[in-house]
Structures are given as C-alpha cells and as structure tokens.
Amino acid sequence: MLSLSVGIIFITGLAAPYLLPRLGRAAPWLFSLIPLGILAGLLTHIIGSVSTFPWVESLGLTILFRAEGLSYLFAVLITGIGAVVTLYSGGYFHGDSRAGRWFCFLFLFMGSMLGLVLSDNVFSLFVFWELTSITSFLLIGFDHHRPEARAAALQSLLVTAGGGLSLLAGLVLLALITHTTDLGAMVAAEIPNDSPLLPWVAALILIGAATKSAQIPFQFWLPNAMTAPTPASAFLHSSTMVKAGVFLLFRLQPLFESISWWGPALMLVGGLTALTGAWMAVRQHVLKPLLAWSTVSSLGLMVMLIGAGTPEALFAAAVFILAHALYKAALFLVAGILDHETGERDIRRLGGLRQDMPITAITATLSGLSMAGIPLTAGFVAKESMYETLLHAPAYGWMLLVCAVLAGASFAAVAWSVSVKPFHGSRLPTDRHAHDPGSTMFFGPLMLSGLGIAAGTVPSLLLEPHAAASAPTAHHVPHLAAWHGFNLPLLLSAITLALGGVVIWLRHRKAAGDTSSALNKLGTERLYYRAMDLLDRFSTRTANTVQHGLLRIYLFSVLLGAMAILWPLVYRHAAPLDNLITSWAASGAAETRWHEWALLLTMIMAIGATVHARTRLGAVTALGVVGYVIAVIFVLYGAPDLAMTQFVIETLTVILIALSFSHLPPFRDLSPLWVRARDLLFAVTGGVVMTVLTLVALNARKHESVAAYYMENSYNLAHGKNVVNVILVDFRGIDTLGEITVLAIAALGAFALLRTLPGRKRGETP
Amino acid sequence: MEFGFAIAIGGLYAAGFYMMLRRNIVKFILGLSLLGHGANLLIFTAAGLTRANAPLTAGGSGTVMADPVPQALILTAIVIGFGVTAYMLVLGGRVSQLSQADDVDALRESERGAE
Known part of the structure; x- marks a missing residue:
C-alpha cells in the first residue's frame, strides 16, 4: 500500500497536464484529495506500515518502504502540507497556462519526498534524495524566463546534488561496513567502535545532509531559492525538502554517537x-x-x-x-x-x-x-x-x-x-x-x-x-x-x-x-561563484587546447593512437617473422615473374611521385598511375570485376581532382622543413607497421574461407554464374543497398554544394 | 610475391599518412585516396594471392578459383571510397574557393571555442 501511494502520486504528476484542462475548476480540489487520502490512510493505519517492491532483483535491491517513527512523522507532514499546497496552487496559478506543468512538478516532488522518507533501503533513499534535488531545481526555475530564477535553480542543484554525491559515497561505505543496505538494520547493526571507516562515513553523510538542509557553509542556496513560486517555497523550502538532511542525521544519529567529534560538530x-x-x-x-x-x-x-x-x-x-x-x-x-x-x-x-x-x-x-x-x-x-x-x-x-x-x-x-x-x-x-x-x-x-x-x-x-x-x-x-x-x-x-x-x-x-540590499552575500557564497568562474575558465582553456582546430594535429593524434595500439599486437605475432621472410625471399623470388616485379616497381615509383610532385597535375597523374597498377594487379590475380571498377573509378577521380581545384595556386611548402621531416619519419614508421601487419595477416588464417559456400550455391540459389556479382546483389544485397544509399547521399551533398557556388547565386551582386 | 606486396602496401600507407598530415587541402585528399588503395590491397593480399581463374561457376568444378568474398568486399570499398573522395573534392573545392586559400589551417577559425 505504501509503494502504491508513492506510485499514485507519481502517476498523478505525470497525468496532471492532461487532466487539468479536462477537470476544470474542480481540478485543485480533486488533486489535493490524493495526498489527503494518503494522509487519512496513514493516520488511521489503513495503509500498512511496511511495503516491499522488487527493484533490481538480480542485485538484491528491493525497495522497502517503512512508515514507522520519524518516517511516519515526515510522511504525515508531506501528505498533509502537500494537500494544502496543492489546493493553494489552484488559486495561485488560476488562469495560468503553466498550471499543468506546475502540478506535474509538484506531484513529482511530493512522490520523491515521500519515497525518500519511507525508504528503508539506503540506495532507493539516495535515488529519491536526488529526485527531490531535481524536482526542486525544476520548481525553483519555474519562471525560467527570469535569469535570476535560472541562476538560483542551478545553484541549488549544484549544491544539493553535489552534496548528494558525498552522501552516496558515505552510504556505500556504510553498506560495506554494516553488510546491509537496510536503514533499519544499519542503525541496529553492531559496528565496532574502532572501525577506521566510520568517521569518514559520518563526515561524508554530514556534508550531504548539510547541503540539503542549508547548514553553514552551504546556507546561501536556500534564500536564493526564494525566486521559486511561493507554494514551492512553502512546501519544499520550509517544511519538507530542506528537512531531508535533518531527517537523515536524525535517523543515523545512533550509528555515529560513538564518534567523539560527531555531537560537537553537529552542535557547532x-x-x-x-x-x-x-x-x-x-x-x-x-x-x-x-x-x-x-x-x-x-x-x-x-x-x-x-x-x-x-x-x-x-x-x-x-x-x-x-x-x-x-x-x-x-x-x-x-x-x-x-x-x-x-x-x-x-x-x-x-x-x-x-x-x-x-x-x-x-x-x-x-x-x-x-x-x-x-x-x-x-x-x-x-x-x-x-x-x-x-x-x-x-x-x-x-x-x-x-x-x-x-x-x-x-x-x-x-x-x-x-x-x-x-x-x-x-x-x-x-x-x-x-x-x-x-x-x-x-x-x-x-x-x-x-x-x-x-x-x-x-x-x-x-x-x-x-x-x-x-x-x-x-x-x-x-x-x-x-x-x-x-x-x-x-x-x-x-x-x-x-x-x-x-x-x-x-x-x-x-x-x-x-x-x-536585501540579500547580503556571505563569504561562502562568494566562494561558490569563484568556483563556478574557475570551472568556466578551466573548461574554456581545455576546449581551446584540445579543440585547436588544426586538422593535421587531430589526425596525428588519431594515427599515433592507432599505431600505438597496433604495434604491440603486430609485434607479438611477428616473432617467427625472420624465418618467414627468408623462406618467402627464397621461394617467392623465384616464383615471381618479371612483369610482376615491374608492376610493383612502377607502383612504388608512382607513390613517390605523388608525394614529391611540385604541381597538382603531376600529383594527380601519379595517383592515377598507382590506381591503374592496382587495377592490373586485380587482373593478374583473378579479379576482373575489381579491375574494371578500379579503371573506371580511377579515371573519374583523376578528372574530378584536376577540375575541382583549378582555381588554386600550385603547391607550396606550407610546413617548415623539420615538421616535414617529423611527419616523414612518422609516416615511414606507420608504413613499416602496416607491412609487418600484412605479413602477419598472411599467416593468420585460422578458419576455412566461406568461399566454398558461395561457390556452391551461387548458381543453385541465386541463378548467377559470377560469384562476386551474386554476393553483392543477392547474398549481401541489403549491404549493397546501404552502399547505394551512401553514394546517393554523397551525390546529393555534392550537388547541394555545387549549386550554391557564389558565382551562380541568384540575385547576388558579383 | 607476398613480400613484395607487403612492401607496396607499406609504401601506400606511408605515403597516405604523410600526405594527410600536409596543410594543403589537395594533398590531404590525395593522401586519403592513397590510404584507400593501401587498405584495398591489404585485404586482397591478406586473403591469399593466387593466379587462379576469376570466381565464375561456369569454369567447371575442377578449376581453382580466386576467393570471391574479399573481392566483393573490395568492390564495395572502391565504390564507397570513390563516394567519399568525390564528396571531399567538392567540399574542399568549395571551401578553398570561399576562403581563397589552400591551407587547411586557414579554416580553423570556425572550430575555435569562445575565448
């Protein structure tokens, strides 16, 4: 029944924006009946005092709600004042178009707060604790068009949610010490007085509670939170949420009694x-x-x-x-x-x-x-x-x-x-x-x-x-x-x-x-602003250092990372490389025919020419040669389809490059010599890694090729004799469809870019 | 034979890396193209080089045929690579035309965060 009550409040909150216009003037009265009904149930003990609700069963997390003692007192407060504030909001937001949103936030808060005080599991307590911080943020920033409301909302969120992190750390440690996540069991647990972690737990939880309950030095957020609409101030920031910290200290007091500084610290x-x-x-x-x-x-x-x-x-x-x-x-x-x-x-x-x-x-x-x-x-x-x-x-x-x-x-x-x-x-x-x-x-x-x-x-x-x-x-x-x-x-x-x-x-x-001025700034608030300012400056500086906008440095970092990952992998497998190379050198050299040597030599020279060319046309032509050599290789090694595609595409690429940059000046040396030398060294190292990788890959086949399946079924299943074609258009047809889509998008993008060339823009003076 | 290919692949990659680290926008695109060639050739070589017939089922069951799977893969890669290169070319051409520069560093203003 208790978990049902919390659930009903959450559901009412989510439904409020839809219900409000349909219920008309009766809406606030009807809405306030919900907390009032739960209050009546609590007072008459019709709603039981314990209720479990499985949460993450695989982790042994169960939401255990318990309305006893202090939890009961707080539950009565929350539902009672909640009912009053709900009714009051009806008048306060009468005729306001934001009323639906208001009731939504209000009920979400009410449900979170009720969940917080009823939770017997510390982790569900923590989740509800943070939910109250978030709903408080939403309610303080309700007039979000006002800058001071936004600033106050953010401040309260940063302070209370920051304290929430400290609380979480404390609760995790406490769960480790007591071997339980149940609040009741924790308080009852026999903790050895000399547990070295206990003072840390107490300090962390005290920080969490102090942020929530606006204790020094975190007191400044509460007066600033007064930019919230008054019903929220009455409900969250005086009678319920700000007492969450007090609630927690109250509940855990028996645990920390043995720590000598606990009582004096709280009193101070x-x-x-x-x-x-x-x-x-x-x-x-x-x-x-x-x-x-x-x-x-x-x-x-x-x-x-x-x-x-x-x-x-x-x-x-x-x-x-x-x-x-x-x-x-x-x-x-x-x-x-x-x-x-x-x-x-x-x-x-x-x-x-x-x-x-x-x-x-x-x-x-x-x-x-x-x-x-x-x-x-x-x-x-x-x-x-x-x-x-x-x-x-x-x-x-x-x-x-x-x-x-x-x-x-x-x-x-x-x-x-x-x-x-x-x-x-x-x-x-x-x-x-x-x-x-x-x-x-x-x-x-x-x-x-x-x-x-x-x-x-x-x-x-x-x-x-x-x-x-x-x-x-x-x-x-x-x-x-x-x-x-x-x-x-x-x-x-x-x-x-x-x-x-x-x-x-x-x-x-x-x-x-x-x-x-009404709001005298106290020292600790100035500290908050200084911290925020420092954070801003730090992130700006970091962004400007990391996001420097130099493409080649980004690339350099990426390639360096890739090489750093590849090299140890390759090295580990390259141990028998020496004998591999000697055996290949012996058998391969004899096997290789002279025109193959000629082709490889041509390619390497063309690669060098591409890099070294002083003119754009020279570089493009050399690149074309590289492409054509590869096409010939495809012909020689049983891949005529690849060869045809390569020929067509290489030709197109060369023409495109030659045309696209006709307006640019010839190549210049943009980088100083030492940069070029550094890049060359890096590039050659990368090339060596790739060479070794190739040799390792040649020796790395562990499974039979799936080719046999395609060879066998190409004609029987797909009625095609060219297996490569059949794979592309039939076996892996959907992949090819994706490829076509990519090409279509590239074509559309290119078309859009070409259409907006400055010279061709309509109505633009040259 | 594979040894020669491995060296050629290393050369393609090295040239690709070097060209992509240049500030000239055209060189960058050429480098990307070289890198694509290197990758295609790597897949082709790693799958096993054979002077066998093209994978056509009409050849009869007795003949040795090349592996069709890497070929299908490379075919896709060539076409996609062309799509990327073509788009890069148009984009690079347009950008260099607008900025009147062939230096990629001149374009970094748009990437800078607020000071």
Missing part, C-alpha cells in the same frame, strides 16, 4: 547556522527572504538538537520539526497571498490591511503567535521542550541555550514583521486593490494555523504521539503539556520575547533609513 554547525540565519533574518525587509533566513535558523536549531544527542533532545527536535512545519508553511502561504493580492513584497510598504483582508490577517496572526512562541501554540510547546532539554544537556548546554534564545528572539521579530506589520497600523496604498483570496488559497493556510493552535493547546493530540514515535528510545519520553507552570524555561521564553521586542523596536527605528 547547527548553532552557527541558527545564529547566522537569525542575524540575516532580522536584516531583511522582503517577505520571502525574511522567512527563508528564519528557516535556515530553524534548521540550524534542529541539527543542534540532534547533535546534543540525548533522547530528550531528539524528542524536542521532532516536536520542533512538526511545529515549525505547521507555522512556517502557513506563513509562506500568507506571504504568497500578500504578494498575489497586493503586488507588494516589502513589508515596509505594507500596512493596515486588516480591514481589507480579514481572513488573511487571522491566519497570519495565528501562525505568527506560534512562530513567536506565545503560550497555547505549537511553537510555544516546542520552544519550552527545547529549553527544558538544553537546560539539562550534558555538554555545552548554556552555549546551545544562548543560540536557541537568540534564534527564538529573531523568530519573534520575524513573526511580528510578517503577521503584524502588514495588517496593522495605518493603511499604506498598494498597487492592486487588496482583498481576501478565494477559498482555495485561504482554506489551507487557515487550517494549518488552526492546527498549530490546537496542537499547542492540547499537545497530547498531535505533537506528543508523533514526536514520541520518532524518538529512538520511546520508553522515557518527557511529557508535553500546554502549560508547565512558572519555571526556568518559561523565564527563558519571556527573555526571548523581550529580546524579540527589542529587535522589533530597533528595526522599526532604522527601517526608514535602511535601504541596504
């Missing part, structure tokens, strides 16, 4: 990312970058919690993943509504929309409360459990706590900017007449916001069961409550909110004068 990376994201977020004034940087910060917090490593910390991370997905997706969708209905993205030019967009204002407020961490919201519960955990963390607790409080303060500021500032205060004029969107667009975000409040008010309803299932050791999971009473975490919450208030006040004061 996560903490720095949380602080950077928080710092950058409060400097933004445009809705989506604001939310994107706060997402970076949240992802940092999650990684940090996983690094802390205690069961309580993992539990807190799971609660935070869920709460964050609920409010962040809703806020992105609100940002999309504001952009869609007012045409304005800068919060400094938005204000007082409460009257015109009441439903949007309510949605934004509910989600904003959750993001800021006001009591009775999911965000509050998540934050409290995080503080509680960090207060009891075994190491670096207070440092992590500082990170968390600072990030929390920035969340409060961001929440104010997105959900309070645009809707309250004096009404600022907007380009478009602002009003609430249609039901497709407000229904989903309102639902998510409402869920955020409900989950915060009654944590045992949604947060606790899902998060508890994710934690690896379920038996001592802390109890979640909407209100823990007055304690230290609550005090920290109050400090967080107060700090947030200070940030808001500072921003408010500075906002009028601050016009600095």
Whole structure:
C-alpha cells in the first residue's frame, strides 16, 4: 500500500497536464484529495506500515518502504502540507497556462519526498534524495524566463546534488561496513567502535545532509531559492525538502554517537547556522527572504538538537520539526497571498490591511503567535521542550541555550514583521486593490494555523504521539503539556520575547533609513561563484587546447593512437617473422615473374611521385598511375570485376581532382622543413607497421574461407554464374543497398554544394 | 610475391599518412585516396594471392578459383571510397574557393571555442 501511494502520486504528476484542462475548476480540489487520502490512510493505519517492491532483483535491491517513527512523522507532514499546497496552487496559478506543468512538478516532488522518507533501503533513499534535488531545481526555475530564477535553480542543484554525491559515497561505505543496505538494520547493526571507516562515513553523510538542509557553509542556496513560486517555497523550502538532511542525521544519529567529534560538530554547525540565519533574518525587509533566513535558523536549531544527542533532545527536535512545519508553511502561504493580492513584497510598504483582508490577517496572526512562541501554540510547546532539554544537556548546554534564545528572539521579530506589520497600523496604498483570496488559497493556510493552535493547546493530540514515535528510545519520553507552570524555561521564553521586542523596536527605528540590499552575500557564497568562474575558465582553456582546430594535429593524434595500439599486437605475432621472410625471399623470388616485379616497381615509383610532385597535375597523374597498377594487379590475380571498377573509378577521380581545384595556386611548402621531416619519419614508421601487419595477416588464417559456400550455391540459389556479382546483389544485397544509399547521399551533398557556388547565386551582386 | 606486396602496401600507407598530415587541402585528399588503395590491397593480399581463374561457376568444378568474398568486399570499398573522395573534392573545392586559400589551417577559425 505504501509503494502504491508513492506510485499514485507519481502517476498523478505525470497525468496532471492532461487532466487539468479536462477537470476544470474542480481540478485543485480533486488533486489535493490524493495526498489527503494518503494522509487519512496513514493516520488511521489503513495503509500498512511496511511495503516491499522488487527493484533490481538480480542485485538484491528491493525497495522497502517503512512508515514507522520519524518516517511516519515526515510522511504525515508531506501528505498533509502537500494537500494544502496543492489546493493553494489552484488559486495561485488560476488562469495560468503553466498550471499543468506546475502540478506535474509538484506531484513529482511530493512522490520523491515521500519515497525518500519511507525508504528503508539506503540506495532507493539516495535515488529519491536526488529526485527531490531535481524536482526542486525544476520548481525553483519555474519562471525560467527570469535569469535570476535560472541562476538560483542551478545553484541549488549544484549544491544539493553535489552534496548528494558525498552522501552516496558515505552510504556505500556504510553498506560495506554494516553488510546491509537496510536503514533499519544499519542503525541496529553492531559496528565496532574502532572501525577506521566510520568517521569518514559520518563526515561524508554530514556534508550531504548539510547541503540539503542549508547548514553553514552551504546556507546561501536556500534564500536564493526564494525566486521559486511561493507554494514551492512553502512546501519544499520550509517544511519538507530542506528537512531531508535533518531527517537523515536524525535517523543515523545512533550509528555515529560513538564518534567523539560527531555531537560537537553537529552542535557547532547547527548553532552557527541558527545564529547566522537569525542575524540575516532580522536584516531583511522582503517577505520571502525574511522567512527563508528564519528557516535556515530553524534548521540550524534542529541539527543542534540532534547533535546534543540525548533522547530528550531528539524528542524536542521532532516536536520542533512538526511545529515549525505547521507555522512556517502557513506563513509562506500568507506571504504568497500578500504578494498575489497586493503586488507588494516589502513589508515596509505594507500596512493596515486588516480591514481589507480579514481572513488573511487571522491566519497570519495565528501562525505568527506560534512562530513567536506565545503560550497555547505549537511553537510555544516546542520552544519550552527545547529549553527544558538544553537546560539539562550534558555538554555545552548554556552555549546551545544562548543560540536557541537568540534564534527564538529573531523568530519573534520575524513573526511580528510578517503577521503584524502588514495588517496593522495605518493603511499604506498598494498597487492592486487588496482583498481576501478565494477559498482555495485561504482554506489551507487557515487550517494549518488552526492546527498549530490546537496542537499547542492540547499537545497530547498531535505533537506528543508523533514526536514520541520518532524518538529512538520511546520508553522515557518527557511529557508535553500546554502549560508547565512558572519555571526556568518559561523565564527563558519571556527573555526571548523581550529580546524579540527589542529587535522589533530597533528595526522599526532604522527601517526608514535602511535601504541596504536585501540579500547580503556571505563569504561562502562568494566562494561558490569563484568556483563556478574557475570551472568556466578551466573548461574554456581545455576546449581551446584540445579543440585547436588544426586538422593535421587531430589526425596525428588519431594515427599515433592507432599505431600505438597496433604495434604491440603486430609485434607479438611477428616473432617467427625472420624465418618467414627468408623462406618467402627464397621461394617467392623465384616464383615471381618479371612483369610482376615491374608492376610493383612502377607502383612504388608512382607513390613517390605523388608525394614529391611540385604541381597538382603531376600529383594527380601519379595517383592515377598507382590506381591503374592496382587495377592490373586485380587482373593478374583473378579479379576482373575489381579491375574494371578500379579503371573506371580511377579515371573519374583523376578528372574530378584536376577540375575541382583549378582555381588554386600550385603547391607550396606550407610546413617548415623539420615538421616535414617529423611527419616523414612518422609516416615511414606507420608504413613499416602496416607491412609487418600484412605479413602477419598472411599467416593468420585460422578458419576455412566461406568461399566454398558461395561457390556452391551461387548458381543453385541465386541463378548467377559470377560469384562476386551474386554476393553483392543477392547474398549481401541489403549491404549493397546501404552502399547505394551512401553514394546517393554523397551525390546529393555534392550537388547541394555545387549549386550554391557564389558565382551562380541568384540575385547576388558579383 | 607476398613480400613484395607487403612492401607496396607499406609504401601506400606511408605515403597516405604523410600526405594527410600536409596543410594543403589537395594533398590531404590525395593522401586519403592513397590510404584507400593501401587498405584495398591489404585485404586482397591478406586473403591469399593466387593466379587462379576469376570466381565464375561456369569454369567447371575442377578449376581453382580466386576467393570471391574479399573481392566483393573490395568492390564495395572502391565504390564507397570513390563516394567519399568525390564528396571531399567538392567540399574542399568549395571551401578553398570561399576562403581563397589552400591551407587547411586557414579554416580553423570556425572550430575555435569562445575565448
């Protein structure tokens, strides 16, 4: 059932462009029923929790889908938010001719993401991982006519797919260490602590996860990815795909616990990312970058919690993943509504929309409360459990706590900017007449916001069961409550909110004068651009070195290669050559008649004359002599058909050469003497190789000639007495047809070239 | 006899190689032609030289006849070789006429990548 669910989503994606025009206005509702149905199946456990699907049986690869623990939590998130985003897209892309393509990409992503979190086989996980990178690329670059969208799409693909390679290397090594490809079995496997490869595996997987989840130093691609249409930002770049890295670290955490640097590294990376994201977020004034940087910060917090490593910390991370997905997706969708209905993205030019967009204002407020961490919201519960955990963390607790409080303060500021500032205060004029969107667009975000409040008010309803299932050791999971009473975490919450208030006040004061660019480039992004630039220059230089355009050098390389391959082969078989030559010299010389010697001598002289001729006519004539001598040889050795053909064709060739180049000057020495000497040396060496090859070939017949068959059947089967002719037109008739085709094409090409001679061009002034 | 032929084949190949490495476009085509001759003669010789009769079934069952298979192969090769040479000639003639040059190096601008 699980593999069927993933399959249905993929099929819906592929069929969406065809279905959309036929379903009309009902299409978004019907499309969103698919993830909704899977969500219902997951929640009611109608869809089983394990499902296998044979993939490459000869390699023992089976796609094993397992919806348990963290996978289950993510599957619920993906299908739930997927349904909301699908419905929302119906309104967002209403009347847009690209809607079919949009739904196709969206569902392909949804299927890939679901496959990723459900995969129990690491290699199918990797394939789905890369598929999410590719679909993310397609969604970021959806407005492909905009250069910045293309650049951002390429950047995200290079960063995440590059990290994917590192992940693949890590997973392969891990499979070698644990002798299994099943994720569940890997985590359960007993790995000796001193396995020398394990730290490498951990480092490689950490790089892969850090690129996907926009951790420092790869944080820059996520804010740039905000050029994607807003539904994609809400779905991929806040609630699901960017959490894939967190998901993987979470799942593999038990494996790497024994590595001394694992926890501190995660805490360091996560903490720095949380602080950077928080710092950058409060400097933004445009809705989506604001939310994107706060997402970076949240992802940092999650990684940090996983690094802390205690069961309580993992539990807190799971609660935070869920709460964050609920409010962040809703806020992105609100940002999309504001952009869609007012045409304005800068919060400094938005204000007082409460009257015109009441439903949007309510949605934004509910989600904003959750993001800021006001009591009775999911965000509050998540934050409290995080503080509680960090207060009891075994190491670096207070440092992590500082990170968390600072990030929390920035969340409060961001929440104010997105959900309070645009809707309250004096009404600022907007380009478009602002009003609430249609039901497709407000229904989903309102639902998510409402869920955020409900989950915060009654944590045992949604947060606790899902998060508890994710934690690896379920038996001592802390109890979640909407209100823990007055304690230290609550005090920290109050400090967080107060700090947030200070940030808001500072921003408010500075906002009028601050016009600095929205996207401050951080050091690591400059590194990305420098690397891209280097790559460009390297490939240009390589192309210009290899593709120098000098025909003779290309030829020289090809011939040299051919000789290098031929020579050892010939040499190996040429061992008995000495006695062969002496025996031939003895018997052959006597056997050879004088006119044959004369012919060979003539040919060799003609060859020399062709090479040495000073005029074109001389060279062509000498070439003709070579051809005629060969024709005579054909006559002498029982091949009259060849002789006739050779005579005709040689004559034609000589005439053609003489005519084609009549406009050219006589031969000159174009190359310097040393080049000619070098080429001559090379050519003579090549000639010697070919001579030896001939002698070896003479002695190399291992099988009887097939001639006897043709001799016997030529008359009986094909009713022809000339066996050569019969072979050409009957036994190998299709080959001859191909040959005729080649000649016809050559003739057509030649004709086309001759027709466009400059002198004969119509209407051209001479 | 075969020894003499082997030397002639080597000569044809050597001359073909040398001519194809020249910058003059006509020499290049002549070299290609020589190389074709060399290949044909190589197949002919390697199949076994015999002063036998042409492979005609009318000759009766007793007579020794040349192998028809390499002959069929070479016949095809001669004709295809002519097709290639003819096309090369027209193309080379046209190109040298347009570029007013017989030097292949003068044509390399079209092959260069962007600097």
